[in-house]
Amino acid sequence: MPLSRLKHMKKTTRSNLITFAIVIVFYLVVQILSGAGVTSRSFEGQLVPICAYVMLAISLNLTVGFLGELSLGHAGFMSVGAFSGVLLWTVLGDSVPVYVALPLAFIVGGVVAGIFGVIVGVPVLRLSGDYLAIVTLAFGEIIKNIINACYLGIDENGLHFSMTDATSLGMEPDGKMLINGAMGITGIQKASTFTIGIVLVLITLIVILNMINSRTGRAVMAIRDNEIAAQSVGINLTRYKLTAFVMSAVFAGFAGVLYGLNYSSLVASRFDYNTSIQILVFVVLGGIGSIRGSIIAAALLTVLPEVLRGLQDYRMLIYAIVLIVVMIFNQSPQIVAWRKRIVARFTGKKDEKKGVA
Amino acid sequence: MKKLISGMLAATMALSLAACGGTETSSAATGSDGSSSAATSEGGTTAEGTGTPIHLGGIGPLTGDNAAYGIAVNNGAELAVNEINAAAGTEVFALDFQDDESDSEKAVNAFNTLLDGGMQVLVGPVTSNPSISVAAECASENIFMLTPSASSVDVVTAGEGTAFQMCFTDPNQGLTAADYIADNSLGTAIGIIYDSSDAYSTGIYTAFAKEAGERGLNIVQTSSFTSDNNTDLSTQVQQCQQAGADLVFLPIYYQQASQVLIAANNIGYTPTFFGCDGMDGILGIDGFDTSLADGLMLLCPFSAYGEDDTTKTFVSAYEAAYGETPNQFAADAYDCVYAIYQCVQDGTITPDMSAQDMCDALKSAFTSMSFSGTTGENQTWAADGTISKEPKVYQVQDGAYALVGSEE
Numbered sequence: 147m148p149l150s151r152l153k154h155m156k157k158t159t160r161s162n163l164i165t166f167a168i169v170i171v172f173y174l175v176v177q178i179l180s181g182a183g184v185t186s187r188s189f190e191g192q193l194v195p196i197c198a199y200v201m202l203a204i205s206l207n208l209t210v211g212f213l214g215e216l217s218l219g220h221a222g223f224m225s226v227g228a229f230s231g232v233l234l235w236t237v238l239g240d241s242v243p244v245y246v247a248l249p250l251a252f253i254v255g256g257v258v259a260g261i262f263g264v265i266v267g268v269p270v271l272r273l274s275g276d277y278l279a280i281v282t283l284a285f286g287e288i289i290k291n292i293i294n295a296c297y298l299g300i301d302e303n304g305l306h307f308s309m310t311d312a313t314s315l316g317m318e319p320d321g322k323m324l325i326n327g328a329m330g331i332t333g334i335q336k337a338s339t340f341t342i343g344i345v346l347v348l349i350t351l352i353v354i355l356n357m358i359n360s361r362t363g364r365a366v367m368a369i370r371d372n373e374i375a376a377q378s379v380g381i382n383l384t385r386y387k388l389t390a391f392v393m394s395a396v397f398a399g400f401a402g403v404l405y406g407l408n409y410s411s412l413v414a415s416r417f418d419y420n421t422s423i424q425i426l427v428f429v430v431l432g433g434i435g436s437i438r439g440s441i442i443a444a445a446l447l448t449v450l451p452e453v454l455r456g457l458q459d460y461r462m463l464i465y466a467i468v469l470i471v472v473m474i475f476n477q478s479p480q481i482v483a484w485r486k487r488i489v490a491r492f493t494g495k496k497d498e499k500k501g502v503a
Numbered sequence: 504m505k506k507l508i509s510g511m512l513a514a515t516m517a518l519s520l521a522a523c524g525g526t527e528t529s530s531a532a533t534g535s536d537g538s539s540s541a542a543t544s545e546g547g548t549t550a551e552g553t554g555t556p557i558h559l560g561g562i563g564p565l566t567g568d569n570a571a572y573g574i575a576v577n578n579g580a581e582l583a584v585n586e587i588n589a590a591a592g593t594e595v596f597a598l599d600f601q602d603d604e605s606d607s608e609k610a611v612n613a614f615n616t617l618l619d620g621g622m623q624v625l626v627g628p629v630t631s632n633p634s635i636s637v638a639a640e641c642a643s644e645n646i647f648m649l650t651p652s653a654s655s656v657d658v659v660t661a662g663e664g665t666a667f668q669m670c671f672t673d674p675n676q677g678l679t680a681a682d683y684i685a686d687n688s689l690g691t692a693i694g695i696i697y698d699s700s701d702a703y704s705t706g707i708y709t710a711f712a713k714e715a716g717e718r719g720l721n722i723v724q725t726s727s728f729t730s731d732n733n734t735d736l737s738t739q740v741q742q743c744q745q746a747g748a749d750l751v752f753l754p755i756y757y758q759q760a761s762q763v764l765i766a767a768n769n770i771g772y773t774p775t776f777f778g779c780d781g782m783d784g785i786l787g788i789d790g791f792d793t794s795l796a797d798g799l800m801l802l803c804p805f806s807a808y809g810e811d812d813t814t815k816t817f818v819s820a821y822e823a824a825y826g827e828t829p830n831q832f833a834a835d836a837y838d839c840v841y842a843i844y845q846c847v848q849d850g851t852i853t854p855d856m857s858a859q860d861m862c863d864a865l866k867s868a869f870t871s872m873s874f875s876g877t878t879g880e881n882q883t884w885a886a887d888g889t890i891s892k893e894p895k896v897y898q899v900q901d902g903a904y905a906l907v908g909s910e911e
Contacts, residue, residue: 191615195608291729294700311699312709313716329702332635332657409607410639410661413632415700415730416606452612455601462566 162355165438169351172445173344188452190340196448197343198405201350203428203440205397208354210426211435212363213390214370215274219266219282220398220425222289223259225417227399228406229293231255232331233324235407237300239335248337252346252403259399262289263392271387274373286422293414298325330413331406338408346404347441350397355437357393366390431472555854557847557861559584559840560622561600562613562637563629568730569605571758571784572832576629576651578825579833583840586820595847596840603628607636614640623858624649624865626839629832631655631702638662647862649843649869651835654780655702659888665862667869667888669835669842669878671804673706676779677754679894680707680802681714687908689775689800690750692723694743696736696763697754700729707754707779723748733759737766744772753778757785757830764795775800783807784830786902799899804878805834806897806904817877831878838876845874 155163176193179185202224209217235251242250270281297308301321308314312326325331357363365386368376377383406412428447432439450468454461475481561580563573577600584596599620601613610633617625625641625648628634634653638661641648648666650658654673659666671679684690693715698704708725715722724746726739740763743751751767751774753760760782767773775798778785782801786793807818807828817837821829829837843865846852851868852861869884876882879892897904 186619187615188612188619191612287731291700291731294729311705311712313712326705328698328700328705329655329657330632332655333661336639405608409611409636411607411632411635411657413607413702416608452616455613455616458602459566 158359161438162351162359165355165441166348166351168438169344169347169441173340176340189449192449192452193340194338194343194408195405196445197340197347198401198408199425199428199444199448200347200441201397201401201404202425203432203444204347204350204354204437205394205401206425207429207432207435207437207440208358208390208397209394210429212358212366212370213387213394215271215387215391216276216279217282217391217394218279218419218422218426219284219286219289220394221417221419221421222282222286223262223395223398224402224405224421225286225289225293225414226262226402227255227259228402228412228417229325229331229414230258231399231403232334232406232412233298235337235403236324236331236334239337244337248342251337251407252400255403255406256396256399259402260392260396263395264388267388267391267395271384271391283419283422286417286419290414290418293325293330294328296325297323297327299323328413328415330411332411334407334410334412336408336410338404343404346400350400351437354393354397357390358437362386362389427469431469431476433476556588556594556597557843557852557854558621558623559596559598559843560614560617560620560625560627561598561836562603562610562617562625562627562633563600564605565600565602567604567606569630572652573602573605573629575784575830575832576627576836578821579651579829579836580626580840582817582821582824582833583837583844587840587844595844598626598840600627603630603633605630605633607633609633610637611640618644618646618858622646623854623856623861624843624852626651626836626843628653631658631706634658634666635661638666641665645859645862647858647865649839651839652832655706656889662888664866664886664888667884668890669839670780670831670890671892671894672889673703674710675889676802676894677707677710677712678714680752680754680777680779681711681718681720683802683894683896683908684750684752684777685715685718685720689777690720690748692721692746692748692750694724694726694746694748694751694774695722695754696726696728696739696743696751698729698733698756698759699727700731701755703756703781704754711752711754728759734762735766736762737769739763740766740772741770743774744770748774750775750777753782756781757783757788760785761788761791761795764799765791768795777801778803780804780831784832786899787828787830793899793902796899797901800896800907801899801904802894802896803831804892804895805831806895806906807834808903808905809877813875814877834877838874838878841876842869842874845872 180190206220209215231251231254234254235247238247266285270278273281295309297312297315299306299315299317299321301318306315306317365381368381369383369386428444429440432443451461451465454464457464561577563576564570565573580598584598587595599617601616603610603613610628614637625646627650628637629652631653634650635657638648638658642663642665645665648662649669651669654670656672656674659668695708697708724743726742728736728739753763753776760778778801780803783803785796818829821833846865846868851864870886874882882890882892884890895906896908898907
């Protein structure tokens with residue numbers, strides 16, 4: 147029965163199931179290989195960042211691919227999520243059991259990023275196109291600079307906060323710095339594992355794929371395709387735009403926490419303009435509007451620079467060339483046509499054979 | 504088209520294989536050079552006659568904004584390894600230096616790659632934040648880490664006793680600088696220009712401001728900039744001038760410091776400028792009029808103009824190999840390798856030891872030994888990994904450093 151059901155399934159449902167299957171199979175294969183001791187340390191060390199980047203790519207694809215708005219500040223949401231989640235983890239980590247503190251850290255990271263999503267989204271989503279891109283770019287830079295100037299400490303008198311420097315906190319000598327300006331958060335107890343990462347990726351997929359295939363998702367895509375037409379049939383533009391934008395921010399926040407808890411130091415300058423662009427590259431390369439493409443592109447492009455490490459300084463060049471080649475292969479009209487011809491030839495041949503047999 | 508793509512992919516793979524092969528053959532070549540000279544030379548009296556090298560790993564930014572520091576460290580370490588191998592007549596050390604672009608994620612990736620490659624001791628990373636992340640990895644894997652230049656206290660804290668520093672910690676530099684200025688009454692009104700987006704600069708500034716308050720130094724102006732707006736610092740210089748500062752403390756790197764000196768010269772502002780070890784290298788900036796740096800004071804353990812034999816040998820060898828005057832990054836890295844070599848010579852570590860055994864042996868050796876190199880005599884380490892050495896204050900005179908004092 148399951149097989150026959152698979153055949154008669156809706157096309158999107160089947161496609162979504164394949165996406166889930168890819169993630170689960172990847173997880174199982176990696177687990178088996180690492181259990182057998184085949185994988186290198188270098189590869190195992192990249193698994194958590196891969197999960198974080200996959201989540202970021204999926205969530206940005208919601209804004210870029212389905213809402214149709216160009217956001218260049220995705221790293222900003224990642225940053226606020228990472229800092230709030232990691233902050234909570236460092237404060238609670240010692241006193242509260244892990245199974246409470248860790249989910250709480252993720253939830254707080256996501257919620258804070260979501261709040262920032264609302265704050266940025268409400269004024270910004272009135273804009274579109276280039277303007278939105280510029281404002282989100284500015285948002286990312288503002289977040290980076292604010293966190294860089296943040297000093298937060300804790301001692302027996304409670305929390306101390308300053309935007310000037312560490313000495314102005316006036317802390318007791320035994321006080322502990324939580325956020326130390328440009329030095330960020332240090333001494334983080336690492337908590338991210340590949341399993342947590344994959345679970346988060348699956349949650350992201352479930353929520354975002356369901357949202358895309360729901361009434362909300364159809365409304366969002368209608369807005370993307372023709373704003374005026376969507377408005378004329380009674381779709382509340384602001385509401386649906388904001389829903390998609392905030393959801394994208396929330397998952398960027400989750401990814402930020404996952405990323406932050408994977409290293410023992412966290413600095414705001416990591417989440418700069420370049421990181422936003424990097425995530426956008428994953429989305430564009432994987433295919434705008436294709437969730438599965440985003441996953442594959444994010445995973446491959448995270449691993450690629452490390453695979454090319456042997457090439458020393460040439461790796462930057464090769465990385466760029468690979469990007470250009472893949473982009474042309476995916477997007478150039480001539481090559482797309484050529485690919486279609488090839489596929490048609492193969493499928494055509496198969497049909498002929500079937501006919502002969 | 505498909506042929507073209509597969510051709511390109513094949514070329515990529517061939518290139519990567521060639522690159523891997525390239526490094527292997529080069530190290531093999533030095534190995535065979537070493538053994539052939541071992542047959543002829545009378546050297547090799549020490550414990551390392553086995554021919555298998557100790558694998559040193561290096562991590563630092565070879566590309567990106569901080570590449571200048573990483574390249575200097577790579578050069579310094581490479582020079583020391585080549586010298587040691589040539590002098591011993593056999594391959595004592597094999598150095599593998601990996602790029603981290605001064606980023607935690609890349610640094611941890613580089614660390615994992617180095618471990619895959621059989622690294623036994625880590626020299627690096629170069630910059631503070633990557634070092635904190637790598638130090639935590641070293642602590643959990645029990646790998647000995649000796650960083651030439653990551654001066655944040657958090658590095659040794661994260662290392663939990665496995666991470667050692669060749670440089671002063673940031674707070675130590677700030678404190679010493681404030682004491683020196685107070686003891687010698689160098690300034691009555693002090694201005695500070697620092698980089699608030701940089702861990703090194705804020706670390707020194709915080710300790711300096713604290714100690715200055717305790718020593719009764721009068722700070723009249725504190726101006727900061729960030730890495731996003733560090734190309735024109737004339738506003739900050741003007742603020743210091745308007746506040747009437749007669750000494751400007753610059754806990755920043757030499758590239759930005761050169762901007763400060765140029766801006767001060769443009770408005771005819773001539774206070775005493777006082778920098779820390781990041782200032783070293785200012786005389787080597789391309790196109791910078793070194794006369795502007797005349798009178799600049801800096802607290803730095805290394806001077807390329809030093810008169811002792813160790814420094815002279817190092818500087819001339821470095822200049823011959825890389826065509827530029829070494830700065831303290833290169834000197835620290837050079838010293839790192841020699842400090843580890845000291846443990847090889849006294850038999851503390853041998854190439855057949857595992858990285859973990861080597862870590863335990865080096866930890867106890869470093870806390871009990873005394874090392875003299877280009878960045879100071881009789882340097883010792885505390886159990887937490889911080890170094891203690893004599894800080895020296897130099898003043899730039901006629902395009903060279905002149906020793907003006909030392910502060911205990």
